[in-house]
Amino acid sequence: MQTEQQVVFADAARMSGISSRSVHLAVTSPxxxxxxxxxxxxCCRNETKKALRHEKGMQAFESMHRDLDRVWKELDRVLVPGGIACINIGDATRTLDGEFALYPNHSRILSAMLALGFTNLPNILWRKQTNAPNKFMGSGMMPPGAYVTLEHEYVLILRKGGKRLFNDPEAKTNRRQSAFFWEERNHWFSDVWMDLKGTRQNTGDKKLRQRSGAYPVELAYRLISMFSVMGDTVLDPFLGTGTTLWAAAAAGRNGIGYEMDSAFAKMIGESCRQAVPQGRHRIAERLDAHLQFVREREENGKPIKYTNQVYGFPVITRQETELLLPLPVSVEESAENRWQVKYDVPMASAEGKPAPIPEKEATPMKAGQLSLFN
Structure with a gap:
């Protein structure tokens, strides 16, 4: 098994290199x-420059979103029927012309996607941890001029058309093998995520780091595991430092990223190479967490009815009996801005001996790099 991770340094409003109806999942943060x-x-748009210069907040807000609208239109073109778009976005607060206001980015993007025909599925509130001692906004303790703080972002989840179909036997088998654990389902599919920290990466360039807007790789990995199957193609039209490609590679999916700033090229390559050690660590972590869940359940006298056919351990539901997690073993740059990742696919022996469960290993990180699976 192998996947390909590809970067295109171009404007995602014109993704001519991607065929229509060829992408299964989009995970991005614009x-x-x-x-x-x-x-x-x-501010490449004169209308935006003018609005900001004259401190016309809503005019600038709408002009900026018209730029993003062009990308959402392309996203609609490249997604397969039933494909999913996951968009991480935060609202903004700003004072212009002496007026403090909230600019609802999530609702403006949602309106644009619904106008394209997408179906809005239940969204996720990502409540970001903060240690700020003075996190209130406005006039402190004096009503009515104090403002509610913004401590969350949204993950909008939208589907193109009806449910994705898996009609042939091979596709159905792959879907079953791409399952997640019952206890992961209970945790991941909550509508409030509080266990993920925000991410900062040491780019060696302060301005570049600010432009990256990176989210934690666990956010991308989790969404990819939730809304795609092994071998699918995952797209990030605002790639930045390459987090989504890293997560796609770790999860056994192909990845395509569009990024306008080629200054990120070195960091993206480093991210893809991290898919092997970090991916192996995350997979071992998932398996170890499941075994701990099984032990605790059995100690409490709760029965577990089914057995996973690959690893030989107990699972709660029939849908988990074919679940397997391919281990990335190598990554190689096959061409400029393209990487091939190869995997070991676990399987029971001919005699029925379960596949070995990998042990968690130390995960080497570069100095200053903080974006781990959290």
Whole structure:
């Protein structure tokens, strides 16, 4: 088994290199309109520059989103019927012309996607941990001029058309093998995520780091595991530092990323190479967590009815009996901005001996790099 991870340094509003109806899942976090550090990304449009210069907040907000609308239209073209788009976005607060206001990025993107015909599925609130001692906004303890703090972002989950179909036997088998554990289902599919920390990476360039807007690799890995199957193609039209490709490779999916700033090229390559040690660590961690869950359940006298055919351990449901997690073993740059990742696929022996369960290993990180599976 192998996957390919590819980067295209171009504007995602014109993804001519991707065929229509060829992408199964999009996982992305665009630049956030009305967050000042991303103004330069949007100010290629004269209308946006003029609105900000004259401090016309809603005009600037709408102009910035019209830039993003072009990408969402392309996303609609390249997704397969039943494909899923997961968009991590935060709202913005800003004072312009003496007026403090919230700019609802999530609702503006949601409106644009619904207008394209997408179906909105239940969304996720990512409540980001913060240690800020003075996190309130506005006039402190004085009503009515104090403001509610923004301590969450959204993960919008949208589907193109009806449910994705898996009609032939091979596709059905692959879907069953791509299952997740029952206890993971209970945790991952909550509508509030509080266990993921925000991410900062040491790019060696302060301005570059600010432009990355990286989310934790666990966020991407979790969404990829939830909404795609092994061998699918995952797209990130705002790739940044390469987190989504890293997560796709670790999960046994193909990845395509679009990024306008080629200054990220070195970091993206480093991210893809991390897919082997970090991916192996995350898979071993998942298996170890399941075994701990089994032990605790059995100690409490709760029966477990089924057995996984690959690893030989107990599982709660029939849908988990064919579950397997391919281990990445090598990554090689096959061409400029393309990487091939190869995997060991676990399987029971001909005599029925279960596949070995990998042990958790130390995961080497580069100095200053903080984005781990959290």
């Amino acid at each position: 630049p956030y309109p009305m967050i000042e550090m991303w103004d330069a990304v949007f």
